[in-house]
Each structure stands twice: as structure tokens, then as C-alpha cells.
Amino acid sequence: MLVFATSDKGGTGRSVTSANIAYRAALQGADACYLDFDFGSPTAGAIFQIHGLARGAQAGGLHSCLHETGATPLEVDVWNDSDREEIREARPRSAGELVLFPGDEGGGEFAATPAAIERCVRLLARLDEEFDLCLVDLSAGRSFATDIVLEATRAPELGSAIVRWLVFHRWTRQHIIAANGLVYGVGGILDNGVALGHEAKKLQNGLRFVRTAYVDPDSPSVRGLQPPQIAWLHNTDRQLADLASKQRLGQTARLGTVPLDPVLQWREQLILDEDVANRKVANLETTQAFASLAKKLLDTASWEGL
Numbered sequence: 294m295l296v297f298a299t300s301d302k303g304g305t306g307r308s309v310t311s312a313n314i315a316y317r318a319a320l321q322g323a324d325a326c327y328l329d330f331d332f333g334s335p336t337a338g339a340i341f342q343i344h345g346l347a348r349g350a351q352a353g354g355l356h357s358c359l360h361e362t363g364a365t366p367l368e369v370d371v372w373n374d375s376d377r378e379e380i381r382e383a384r385p386r387s388a389g390e391l392v393l394f395p396g397d398e399g400g401g402e403f404a405a406t407p408a409a410i411e412r413c414v415r416l417l418a419r420l421d422e423e424f425d426l427c428l429v430d431l432s433a434g435r436s437f438a439t440d441i442v443l444e445a446t447r448a449p450e451l452g453s454a455i456v457r458w459l460v461f462h463r464w465t466r467q468h469i470i471a472a473n474g475l476v477y478g479v480g481g482i483l484d485n486g487v488a489l490g491h492e493a494k495k496l497q498n499g500l501r502f503v504r505t506a507y508v509d510p511d512s513p514s515v516r517g518l519q520p521p522q523i524a525w526l527h528n529t530d531r532q533l534a535d536l537a538s539k540q541r542l543g544q545t546a547r548l549g550t551v552p553l554d555p556v557l558q559w560r561e562q563l564i565l566d567e568d569v570a571n572r573k574v575a576n577l578e579t580t581q582a583f584a585s586l587a588k589k590l591l592d593t594a595s596w597e598g599l
């Protein structure tokens with residue numbers, strides 16, 4: 294399965310949520326890989342805590358592979374190579390592979406040339422055979438990376454691949470309107486996809502929204518606020534829910550919600566069960582949300598038409 298993670302705005306939580314989904318999918322037994330297609334800012338190595346990869350690989354990453362050489366890109370075994378001891382030492386026997394394909398340090402955006410698209414098709418076709426889940430983190434907004442994968446997924450070599458799109462957004466007016474534009478607007482994913490020969494209904498049925506860093510006005514975390522503040526949160530939450538459903542990213546189009554987590558507010562990282570149970574720094578609801586997203590993503594029954 295190929296999953297393309299996108300968002301209109303930057304800083305939505307697209308990368309950290311995608312990385313945690315890949316991690317939870319691996320814990321659930323799926324062979325998962327994460328491809329850093331955020332070509333302008335290839336920092337996924339920091340989330341997986343891979344030494345020397347915080348800004349991308351020195352050589353042989355996805356930029357070199359897709360933009361220059363077509364050579365097999367560098368792959369990093371997160372279970373073995375993470376700086377975080379608990380990740381290296383606590384791989385359950387039942388877990389699947391967890392592999393990171395980093396970009397190159399200093400690499401930037403590059404155009405969707407026929408050569409880049411052809412290399413992308415070859416890479417995704419190979420990885421789709423090797424892994425149960427290939428999570429591809431795209432750049433924010435309308436990007437070359439999005440153009441490349443929209444073109445690549447039309448290729449006959451990827452005709453039998455299951456293709457899904459996750460659109461990440463925060464719970465604000467601006468993010469909701471922006472996410473709507475990215476999917477349904479002029480030059481958006483559906484518009485561009487159809488112009489490239491994708492079938493509109495199929496593309497749309499494979500697409501869901503993910504709401505990130507959500508503060509539930511009923512959650513214990515807001516109890517310290519003043520009553521007028523809590524009332525305001527409730528009221529605004531209702532207005533946003535109304536806006537989201539009018540903008541076609543309401544409950545039925547949503548794969549899930551990740552609550553605001555205190556750890557993620559200050560650090561982009563994988564949240565381990567250890568962080569919840571022993572260190573008690575992250576919330577159980579956060580890991581449950583990631584696990585639920587991974588499960589729903591891989592479960593075909595939850596993907597019947599919108």
C-alpha cells in the first residue's frame with residue numbers, strides 16, 4: 294500500500310504523525326517504510342532519531358535517487374539504527390520492518406521531469422512489493438513532490454497498488470479552509486489528478502483527512518482554564534465542526550484525530566509505550582490515536598466510498 298501524506302499548511306503535524314503511524318503499523322506486524330519526499334526540508338531522520346541524519350543523508354538519499362542517478366536509495370533500519378535505546382532494544386518479535394528512506398542533506402525541490410517520474414515509479418513499484426505500508430511524506434502545499442507522485446501513480450507499473458492520501462490539518466479556520474482548497478480547489482489534488490488521467494471517484498475514495506493536535510474541550514487537560522475560556526472552546530469547537538463539514542472534511546471524510554500531546558508540543562519524535570507507561574510524559578490517548586490510524590489505514594473495510 295502506498296500512502297501519500299500531505300497538508301496545505303506547513304507545521305500541521307504531517308511528518309511526526311506519519312512517522313508514528315509507520316511505527317505503530319510496524320508494531321502491529323506490518324512491514325512499514327517511511328519515505329521523506331519533503332524535498333525542500335528532508336528532516337525525517339530527526340523524528341526517528343537517526344544519528345547523522347537530522348538534516349538528511351550525506352549521500353545516496355532520495356534526492357540523488359530520483360533527481361540524479363536512479364540508483365537504489367539509502368535505507369535505514371530504524372529498529373537497529375535509532376539513537377534511542379528503547380527503540381533498538383525493545384523490538385517485539387511480532388513487529389514488522391521499520392525502514393526510513395531519507396532525503397539528501399542540502400537537497401532542494403526539483404521539477405517533475407519525465408526522468409524523475411520514471412525513477413519514482415520504479416522505486417514505488419519495488420517498495421510496494423517489499424513492504425505492506427509505504428508512507429510517503431510529501432512537502433506542504435502544491436509541490437513538485439505531489440506532482441511527481443500524482444503522475445507516478447498513473448503508471449501501469451503501479452496499476453495494482455492500493456493508493457491512499459492522508460491530508461493533515463490543524464483544528465483552526467485557516468487550516469480547514471486551506472485543506473479544502475488543497476483537495477477540492479482549482480489546481481488541487483482532485484483537479485490535478487483528474488487532469489493527469491486519474492479517475493475522480495477512485496482518487497477521492499482513497500483520500501481521508503487527519504486532524505492533528507486537537508484539544509477536546511471536554512478533556513481533563515482544559516480543566517485548569519477559567520469557565521469563560523472553556524465555554525469559548527466549546528462554542529468555537531462547534532463552529533469549526535460546522536465549517537469542517539461544509540468544507541467536506543467532516544467526520545465521514547476523517548480517518549482520525551490525534552490529540553494535542555505535551556511531548557509532541559516540544560519535540561518531534563516517536564512516542565513509545567514506554568513514554569506513556571513508565572516515563573508518564575506522553576498521553577495514552579496519543580499512542581491510541583496513532584495505533585488506530587495505522588489500523589484503519591491498513592484495514593480495507595474502513596475505506597469504502599465516502
Ligand SMILES: Nc1ncnc2c1ncn2[C@@H]1O[C@H](COP(=O)(O)OP(=O)(O)OP(=O)(O)O)[C@@H](O)[C@H]1O
Nearest residue numbers: 303304305306307308309506552553554557558561
Ligand atoms: N498531536 C500533537 N500535539 C502536539 N504537538 C504536535 C502534535 N503533532 C505535531 N505536533 C508538533 O507540531 C510541530 C509540527 O509538526 P511536524 O513537523 O510533524 O509538521 P509538518 O506538517 O510535517 O511540518 P512541515 O510542513 O514543516 O514539514 C512539531 O513541533 C510537532 O512536534
Ligand SMILES: [Mg+2]
Nearest residue numbers: 307308309331
Ligand atoms: Mg514535515
